[in-house]
Amino acid sequence: MLAFLSRIALIVCIVGALATSHAQPAKHVIIIGCDGMSPDGVVKADTPNMDRMMKEGAFTLHARGVMPTSSSPNWASMIMGAGPEQHGVTSNDWEVDKFQIAPIAVGSGGRFPTIFFLLRSQQPNSVIGCFYDWDGFGRLFAKEDANVVKDCDGPKITTDSAVAYIKELKPTFLFVHLDHVDHVGHETGHGTPEYYAAVHEADTHIGQIRQAVEDAGIAADTAIIITADHGGVKKGHGGATMAEIEIPWIIVGPGVVSGKEITTPVNTYDTAATAAYLLGLTPHPAWLAKPVLSAFEK
Secondary structure, eight states: OHHHHHHHHHHHHHHHHHHHHTOOSOSEEEEEEETTOOHHHHHHSOOHHHHHHHHHSEEEEEEEOOSSOSHHHHHHHHHHTSOHHHHOOOSTTOBTTBOSSOOSSOOGGGSOOOHHHHHHHHSTTOOEEEEESSGGGGGGSOGGGSSEEEEOSSHHHHHHHHHHHHHHHOOSEEEEEEOHHHHHHHHTOTTSHHHHHHHHHHHHHHHHHHHHHHHTTOGGGEEEEEEOSOOOBTTBOOSSSHHHHEEEEEEESTTOOTTEEOOSOOBTTHHHHHHHHHTTOOOOTTOOOOOOGGGGOO
């Protein structure tokens, strides 16, 4: 009898441990990616919404992208939980049927498994959306893994679309891509007044999306991550400098420690793993990423 009870107790402990390992801290996750937004831009521009998020959540201004510091490899890494060596997106010339390095694993649509794919596979009833302002972003994930995918024209339409979607459908996962900061970086240069004004505009849109979460009544159950694909130098990026590879990474939401500056390493592909952790997903075996657990540890 004692042995039987001991076995029952062991089973209960194992089941409890498994339940904990697959717990779902958040019911909703929103990632807002600002193309070309450097840590310098966050520090020097007028960014009341991101400042508030850093006070209410956890952050680092020393997260890192991947090489090369161009858009496609970095956006891909952010949603794929691995680097170019694994997913094969090595330049902006990449296409699903045009590449130099084949992905080491394949999800839907012939692409390396993304956070969109994981969520659709493991929680098929999830409401998944993506609104982006750079048409190149849309080729990085399989559109059939999302309920709504919209290639928008400018940050206002992108934000307005995301705001309406949040209020109407309260998505499980939403990715919002804003492109205008990168445009200004190329046109007038990083570190210019125009560049900081563009970062301020991005901050305003971030505030509108946070307000939509509040208006939808899901703020207590929603994690929001703010980040970027790369920084820049003068009017460009793609090189091997700290100004190009370092990116901001800010998170607020259930269980996140308030006002914590993250000192452990954060890589852009860890964004996918953190979203998976928040939604109670099992990471894909091919992912290298780790969730940024230090954001949740006091």
